Amino acid sequence: MAVIPINLAGRSYQVRVGSGLIKELPAQCGALLRKKHVPIVTDVNVAQHWRDAVDASLTEGGFEPHWHILDAGEATKSWSVLEELIDWLLAEEVERGDYIIALGGGVIGDLTGFAASVLKRGCGFIQVPTTLLAQVDSSVGGKTAINTRAGKNLVGAFHQPGLVLADLDTLGTLPTREVRAGYAEVIKYGILGDAAFFNWCEENGAKIIAGDVAAQEYAVMQSVAAKARIVAEDERETTGARALLNLGHTFGHALEAETGFSSRLLHGEAVALGMVLAARYSARRRMISAEDAARVTKAIGASGLATEISTLGMDCNGTKLAAHMLHDKKMDAGTLPFILLNAIGNAVLDREVSMEDIAVFMEEQLQAG
Incomplete structure (x- = not known):
């Protein structure tokens, strides 16, 4: 496993690159998962390939995964889906010190990161990017956003993740x-x-x-x-x-x-x-x-x-x-x-x-x- 530090004043974190990281979620996330209840946001395509593995990993570590599964595609980065996601996170009683897992490509990472940036004025999130594009770009650096009628990524925030886990195994499931x-x-x-x-x-x-x-x-x-x-x-x-x-x-x-x-x-x-x-x-x-x-x-x-x-x-x-x-x-x-x-x-x-x-x-x- 390779570890690349992102060095920012007061908000430094790691990007970990390797195979088998999803199977080691409890060990990799460590103290960031401070409660048994773990909210996970993903899309239908990623859930089909990786939900069972995530469930097994977290359950074995003593955690309870709670899923919010969205449609796949760029259209998901919208006001209406953002509202739906925030309402779900509030119903899940996510607190400011909690971390949400964003499991998916750039759409899921951008949307979940933006929701985390505004939920209770900012809570944590962990990026688990499952596409090559997300692993090399959108999961790193803290840019989060949704699209509007006027254009792409015009509403968003800078909100850094607490950790990025780039599991190379996920690339094997991609078209x-x-x-x-x-x-x-x-x-x-x-x-x-x-x-x-x-x-x-x-x-x-x-x-x-x-x-x-x-x-x-x-x-x-x-x-x-x-x-x-x-x-x-x-x-x-x-x-x-x-x-x-x-x-x-x-x-x-x-x-x-x-x-x-x-x-x-x-x-x-x-x-x-x-x-x-x-x-x-x-x-x-x-x-x-x-x-x-x-x-x-x-x-x-x-x-x-x-x-x-x-x-x-x-x-x-x-x-x-x-x-x-x-x-x-x-x-x-x-x-x-x-x-x-x-x-x-x-x-x-x-x-x-x-x-x-x-x-x-x-x-x-x-x-x-």
């Missing part, structure tokens, strides 16, 4: 599409800040997707360590360092909005397309070479992820996609900073991007491919 979507967030760390890790991903990406446990473990460890360094430097995204983690997200969120935040386009798939667009737009602005943009595109495409937005079959134009971006939570004084590339392994925050030019660029991309 290949979900593993690919998670891989987008893995290779992101190489593209934005670690050229050597990008090189490793070029060589080993296929192993990760094929289920090679050693490759998956290395990918999760490296990704979490990279995110830990950035979060420790800029927890609340005030200096610009943490904003670099949003590489591909501004473009990607626009595509998610246009496709209705649905299973038509998974979050990781949107981020992958967004990183291709960020690389191409960086080349358009002559920040990187066309060859480097093509290398990013090839590396992402080699994993089986789409690299052309025309494949989505969207009935829209570049102006509409650019308009979606104006709801981005990074908007500041009427301008939208973009995460672009000075090189593979060197992302930068660019505050001088013209939205008119973005609209033209997106129209070109819609017509390409």
